[in-house]
Amino acid sequence: MSWARAVVRATCPESAGAVRLVLEVDGWSGHVAGQHVDLRLTAEDGYTAWRSYSIASAPQQPLVSLVVQGVDGGEVSPYLISDVQEGDVLELRGPIGGHFVWRAALGGPVQLIAGGSGVVPFLSMLEHHRLAGSDAEVRLLYALRNPQDVLGTGVLGQVGPRVQVTYAYSRSAPPGWQGPTGRLDAGVLAEHVCGPAAAPQTFVCGPTGFVEAVAGALVQLGHVPTSIKTERYGDAA
Amino acid sequence: MTSIDTPDRRLDGNALAGPLLELFTIDLSAAMATCVHCDGTAPLGEQQLYADAPALVLRCRDCTGVLLRYSADSHSTGIATVRADLSGLRLLVAHVPAAGASR
CATH class of the missing domain: 2.40.30.10 (Translation factors)
Structure with a gap:
């Protein structure tokens, strides 16, 4: 090419x-x-x-x-x-890329887990889901440092009823925030992602250390390693 | 993904798929790669890529042994020299359109 x-x-x-x-x-x-x-x-x-x-x-x-x-x-x-x-x-x-991809025809449930700008491929998947009129259940767990770092507010603000978006803030959260904070450890993941019984297709994207910690915790929680697709964009210096 | 841009980038095989298109005709990120050192098998996209060695170095995610080294030097003549050391791959399995099949 x-x-x-x-x-x-x-x-x-x-x-x-x-x-x-x-x-x-x-x-x-x-x-x-x-x-x-x-x-x-x-x-x-x-x-x-x-x-x-x-x-x-x-x-x-x-x-x-x-x-x-x-x-x-x-x-x-x-x-x-x-x-x-x-x-x-x-x-x-x-x-x-032929590995870290999702088409509406693949159906759900789909679990997306993003660290920082690792959310970008998921913006494409969620917009594709909406425009295709997909009824697949999709959950996004989006870890970011601060509320002002959020990317894709346009797409994330108009997801359909089959899509659930959860934010997790590691540095500062909005006033009155009741949702998850800190790192995405096994406890946070167990509470906020589709469990292994639902057999989700899981996608994890973000900094290398984040992706490997999350993927490792998911396997600990009983998710099948081959059901987890990952994309690493490096570690912050 | 905004791939990190600093001099110490440990990425994964997804980021190697573009350069490999200089040599191969299909996208290899979903191809199953078996490590010659430990027999571990995973999609190429899930293996570890060290992007800032003199070559791109892909290492096994299980044993960190070298699977593949790849470099491309472009010359002012418009010709690029590609070097690929595939000796760390015991097997590569890809699904491609069968010859003669319409895509």
Whole structure:
């Protein structure tokens, strides 16, 4: 697969530290919710760097949206967040991924567990679920540090009755918050995710340490390891 | 996923699927990979990827033995040289459209 030309059609803030890039990609073949793309940047001296970004938009939507979370000392994200403007052209390879994907035809129940910007592929899955009119039961447990870090408020605010979204705050919670706080340990997971008896398809995405801790705790709780799909985006420095 | 962008990135095989498309014609993230060191088997996407070694290094999630090393150097001529060391893979099983079948 070669690199394609992607024209930036819009760029807008998604949270205090993240932007949404809306791209029109030459020859785009469509994607499956959960897939990602690689973006490549080339410096004037020919140095190149590529990073993977999950697709935030649903397959039913004509343009491809990515959400880029800023990373201190990063090579690629500062440029994408601060410098890219509408009309700019990026190099993109994708869609990629045949493992960490969900289609409405796969049905439910589906358990999604996100750490921070690991929620992005789940925004695609939830929007796909809504636009497909799926009646699959879906639960999202979304762990984030602070309320202002939330991504995807548009999608998360209009999920259907078969979708349940639970937030868990590790650093600061909204005033009067009664829901989960702190890390997602086995106790929090036992209370807030589909139990093993329901045989959910489980997807976990976030920082590497988060994903491995959550997946390990799920296995302890009796979930079948092969029912858990994971995607790691690295550990914060 | 916004893949972490700093110099110490331990990712997973999902992030290797794009580069492997320089060499293979199908997406290998769901392909089952069996480790030559411990016989552990898991989807390629679930294995551990060290993205900032001189090559991309995929390690077994069970025993951390090296499954695969991969690098691509592009040259100003427009030709890229790809190096793939697959010696840590005992077996790779993928489901692909049968020859002649419509997709």
